[in-house]
Every structure is written in structure tokens, then in C-alpha cells.
Amino acid sequence: MKKFVSGLIVGAMLFAGASAFADSASLIGQKVQGLFTVEKNGAKVADAVIISGTAYAPVRAVSDATGAKLTIEGKKIIMGDSSNNATSTNEAKTLTDLKSQHNKISTDLNKHQERITDLENNIIPIQEEAAKLQPKLHQEQLDQYKQILQQTKAEVASLQQQLTDIDAQIKALENASK
Incomplete structure (x- = not known):
């Protein structure tokens, strides 16, 4: 009986942990409400999806279009200055x-x-x-x-x-x- 109760408690804790994780990834399973085209100087850069009123565009495409330096460290995407601006920043x-x-x-x-x-x-x-x-x-x-x-x-x-x-x-x- 003790094993059953302890198993029930452990199962409940695991289930609660999984549901808490699901809340943190709020975009998963959300419905795409629309599709916008991202343009720069009249040229198409990428398509952006609209979820809950917010536009989500591919970071790589946007950074390439703006000339921003893009690096990835683990699960972090870092956008920096373009190479021209980086030189003047380094001098300062x-x-x-x-x-x-x-x-x-x-x-x-x-x-x-x-x-x-x-x-x-x-x-x-x-x-x-x-x-x-x-x-x-x-x-x-x-x-x-x-x-x-x-x-x-x-x-x-x-x-x-x-x-x-x-x-x-x-x-x-x-x-x-x-």
C-alpha cells in the first residue's frame, strides 16, 4: 500500500512538472493567424507568421537583410552590429x-x-x-x-x-x- 501511495505521489509530481513546462513554451500548438511578407527596399526578405497578434520572422533572414552579425551560443541568439559598425565600436x-x-x-x-x-x-x-x-x-x-x-x-x-x-x-x- 505504501508503494502505491508513493508511486501515486511521484506520478502526480511528474505530471505537475510537465504541465508547468508546457506553460513556458506558450507558442507551441498556437494557431497561425496570418502570413506577412517582410521586405527591404522593395525586395522580399522572408515571410513572417502572425501568432496572437505578434509577427515572427526568421532571425537569420532579417539579420542578413539588415547586415547585423548573428551568433548562436547554446540556446541564445545574439544579434550584433554590422561589420562596419563593429570596427568603429572596437576603436572606441x-x-x-x-x-x-x-x-x-x-x-x-x-x-x-x-x-x-x-x-x-x-x-x-x-x-x-x-x-x-x-x-x-x-x-x-x-x-x-x-x-x-x-x-x-x-x-x-x-x-x-x-x-x-x-x-x-x-x-x-x-x-x-x-
């Missing part, structure tokens, strides 16, 4: 901003390098051994880890280039202030 950065950015990138770089070390020394060797024992079961995971390793190495190279650029900007600002 203060020494404190550049050093802060340098510290953030250095921290990210260290995390990526730790991840590479972990992949090379721990995860990939274990997956290689597992793939030898059960090739069908573990080869796909091994390939995924190798792909993650290559992506992380590419990100490290990009971060190192960013650090080099920031160091040059810091040096130029320090020389200009002397």
Missing part, C-alpha cells in the same frame, strides 16, 4: 573593457583546453577500447567525441586569435596614452 573601447574581454576569453580558452585534455586523455581512449570490444555499439560515440575534439580545437584557435587581437589593441591603447 577603453583599456578596461579590453582587459575585461581578455580575461573572459582567457577563462574560456582554459576551459576549452581542459576539455581537450579530458577528451584526449580519458574519454577517447576509453571509447576506443569499448569500440574494439563492441564495435557496433561504441563506434558512433567514438566518432562523436572525435568530432567534438576537432570542434573544440577550432574554437581554441579562434579564441587564441581573439586574444592576439585584443593584446594588440591593448598595446596600441597603452602606447597612445604614453
Whole structure:
């Protein structure tokens, strides 16, 4: 009887959690009320759907049309200035901003390098051994880890280039202030 009651309570908690999650994704299951065309200078950019009185357009198409820089980090889409505006913004950065950015990138770089070390020394060797024992079961995971390793190495190279650029900007600002 106790198992039944505890199972009932756990089931109710899981059901309540699922319904709370469904409320946070309010657009799912909503009816599309209309379709608008997004234009720039008379040329069609994309179609936007209307849901509950709000227009939803593809972010990539809008950013390309406006010249805005678009980056994706996890589940966050970041729209920045166009490349022309970014250059003038970078020139206006203060020494404190550049050093802060340098510290953030250095921290990210260290995390990526730790991840590479972990992949090379721990995860990939274990997956290689597992793939030898059960090739069908573990080869796909091994390939995924190798792909993650290559992506992380590419990100490290990009971060190192960013650090080099920031160091040059810091040096130029320090020389200009002397």
C-alpha cells in the first residue's frame, strides 16, 4: 500500500512538472493567424507568421537583410552590429573593457583546453577500447567525441586569435596614452 501511495505521489509530481513546462513554451500548438511578407527596399526578405497578434520572422533572414552579425551560443541568439559598425565600436573601447574581454576569453580558452585534455586523455581512449570490444555499439560515440575534439580545437584557435587581437589593441591603447 505504501508503494502505491508513493508511486501515486511521484506520478502526480511528474505530471505537475510537465504541465508547468508546457506553460513556458506558450507558442507551441498556437494557431497561425496570418502570413506577412517582410521586405527591404522593395525586395522580399522572408515571410513572417502572425501568432496572437505578434509577427515572427526568421532571425537569420532579417539579420542578413539588415547586415547585423548573428551568433548562436547554446540556446541564445545574439544579434550584433554590422561589420562596419563593429570596427568603429572596437576603436572606441577603453583599456578596461579590453582587459575585461581578455580575461573572459582567457577563462574560456582554459576551459576549452581542459576539455581537450579530458577528451584526449580519458574519454577517447576509453571509447576506443569499448569500440574494439563492441564495435557496433561504441563506434558512433567514438566518432562523436572525435568530432567534438576537432570542434573544440577550432574554437581554441579562434579564441587564441581573439586574444592576439585584443593584446594588440591593448598595446596600441597603452602606447597612445604614453
